[in-house]
Amino acid sequence: MITLSRRKKERAKAMEREDAKPASGTPQPSWPADVPDKPCVLIVDDDEAVVALVSTILKPVFPLRAVQSASEALRILEQQTFHVLLTDQMMPEMHGTRLIQAAKNIQPWIVGLIMTGYGSKDTAVEALKSGAYDFLEKPFGPEELVRTVRRAWNTLHAELSNRSLLRRLQAANAALEAEVAERRRAENALDLSRVGFHNIVERSMDGTVVLDSKGEVKFLNAAARVLLVNRGTAERDELLRSVADAAQPLEVEIARGDGRCGVGELSAVATQWEGEPAVLVSIHDITERKHAERALARLLEEQRKSQSQLIEAERMTAVGTMTAGVAHELNNPLMGILNFTQHCLDCTEEDDGRYAVLEDIEKATRRCIETVANLLTFARMDVQATESFQEVGCDDLVDRVLKLLAYRISKLRVEVIREVAIGLPRIPLRPHQMQWVFFHLLNQALDSVQEGTATVREITVRMLRQGGTLCVSIEDNGPGMAPEVLARILDPFFAATPTASAGKGMGLSTSRTIVEAHGGTLTVHSTPGEGTTLVVQLPVESSRAR
Template sequence: MNTQPELPRIIVIDDDPIILETIHNTLTDLAILHTTTCPQDALNTLAKLPFDIFITDQIMPDVTGIELMKKAQDINPDIIPVIITANANKESAIDALKNGAYDFIEKPISPIVLIKSISRIWDKLKTDNHNNNLINDIKATNIQLKLQNQELNEKNEKLAKTEETLNKRTKDLRKNVTELLKAEVEIKSSAVKAGMAEVATNILHNVGNVLNSVNVSTSYLLDLVKNKRSNIFHNIAQLLTENKDNLNDFLINHPKGKLLPLLLIELSDAFKNEDKSVIYELNRLSINIDHIKTIITLQQNYADKPNFLESCSIQTILEDALRMVTADYSTHDLQINLDIQEDSLIVTSRHKLLQVIINLLRNARESFVEYEQKNKKVLITLNNNPTTIKIIDNGVGILKENMEKMFSHGFTTKKDGHGFGLHSCYMAIKELGGEINVSSDGLQKGTSFTIILPEKVASGEPQEV
């Protein structure tokens, strides 16, 4: 074990005796000091005696502090240099630190600043020495390998079983991904047949976002399975078996034997982290697959009898729309909230109303594409008497001169827009006997869409539109 003196050994060089006296008076009880005005005397002393810290003035008659510091480090590479100067500026400080100085102290020297600097350096030296002692202690644990050898075979068997389980789960996950991709195609086909092209696009976009997470998790688990750490345990066991007759000597003196304890500790930590990662990824996969199933189920429910008027809960339609866009909104770091004062039960086409809500939510999300901000928010509200739905965002907003054109066929303010989305919303709400309007206070002021649905009594059998 390396021992360390109780006080730091410091050599100080400055051509000003007053500075030397100030440093001596400040550190006399805190360190073992050698002060001198002669650079060569300092180097000669450093070559003969061990020192921990080297304090030098930056500007001296025959040599700079940086030059002297480098010479001192040639003699003792472990010594920690500190530069002091009366001409302090940012450039000189950076230059000193770049050339290896640990600290840079301005004149006139503040005793408090000097003491804090020496204390930091001394703490660092003590920590380094402590770490070296810890390394030596770790090496001493090599003798415990004989006891750990009995556990190697059991761990190897467990690892093989884990690998087999991971292989099976990975195959199952790949099968699920294939089935989900098929379901994605079926969703698109069903949506087109039912006249839900816009809804299907949003659904597929959200499913695609979740599938990306599924693929990431699957790839991670595949890489984990391919990592044949069981071979490492087999090699360790074989190595110990080959040296069983001289195990103590092998563990203490042989280069490979001395490394085994550290290797086992690292492997143990790696396995623990891998177990946590596997559990985390499997949980993520379960959540993502359930989310995709939910989206698919919702889409299938709305594809059933899309052209019928029936008794509908507006709250349920809004909540379903929210579920369908959640993944997309999360991907774009967009917060969405639902504020319902009271549910409204009316006769309407749930398919058409859902299509309008999803189109408006997509429009709200796209309002942040060219207007990036930290707190992106969308709020959906529902009020009664009459049934009123509002979708409010704090996105890019709308110019006043464009307000009356927003629902016109072919009008768009987006670079890749086609001008059909808002027009189709207008036509759908009109067919349902309602009205839709838009308001905005201008660019970067957000936008609010308001849908007012007619009051109808929910009674009788569903009617085809």
């Protein structure tokens, strides 16, 4: 635990009423373009012991620098990029809140955290008003310190990622706007007088063709001759007439000036040619625009997937928090019942008829306590993203999930068959994440048999080793999936059945992400009328665990 030094306590009162001074008006630099994997942390505290202890806790997790004065911190900020500033509030040169404001003038993206031994509502309000992300009240433990720094970094990391994506989207949008502007300039040129028409059109990068009322070609500029060079005269004229009759622009293959094929947009407008009604056909090379549109579509799809995963993570965190609260509330009265029952057993003779009843109460209470413990384990969603790999048996995780789902399995009258190979190895996993995966896969199987019409509802769980992988398959005898459903079953927000337990159609998508993060694969096999099999394959030896 980290505590205040005597010297800090002595000067705390004198600095308590000091107002934060306005930050300097130096120009702010632009935000960094790169998004690092880990943040660089700057620790500032005039107490050498606190600096040493905080550095010892954070150094194995994050790259860092530590100084003992605000002036030294500002000097380093002018030379090196940091992402998180962890500063003490009470320091001789300036308050931590003033230091955060000064640091943001140098590096506006930096996330400030305040360490203080005088935590109160006013302290929290002052810290947040100064631009601090959060504050730590001394004494605090290593886990709280690491968790707070990581939470601050996650917030900044999301902001940096969003800004990077926004810059790319703005660049793509600028390219599209440039294309639109170019097209408008070409169309405006058509309104010029006939005297200037030939000079402008002949130099235009767009192809220009004039057809008379009978569909005969009266004029082609140089660009049109290049763009349509791959087509014979008859084919070319037929294409131009079809454009003149079409209500919308047509996209066709064209020949580009560099000899490669591209995409051209052909559009037609009514005009006059030598005093007679005619049709003006414009040929615009939109090859680069098509490339930009495809790139933009990929970026938007990546953003959609990231947002969907974030939404699911936040939803499951809320569910976990609620579950943990309920489990904790149940645990206390259950322990009271158990202790009271054991006391009654100690005071009752074994030949007393009530002794057997008390033993049944004790066994039932212990089963309830075990169920509550499993709920608490499943509810620990906040540590899943950072938990370390452990040697775990997949059969133990599956058994724990089956206990959690025992009520639903019994209610649906489902027979669960376990086929576990002898001598299965314990493999490196993040146990809470993989338990979450098996929970969703078994719920998916229960959803499937619930929708089915089989007389006997069955779910078969098989676990065996196949070479260097451990295979866990969950097979149900539900109605199966149509090919179009099977093709999308792992997509975010897609639910296979109306009663899908995932709620938002994210269970299988998130499960696949977790399994792939373990170096494994999640596949789905299904035939209409014959059921569905969900297969998880995990490496027996994972380099991620080292």
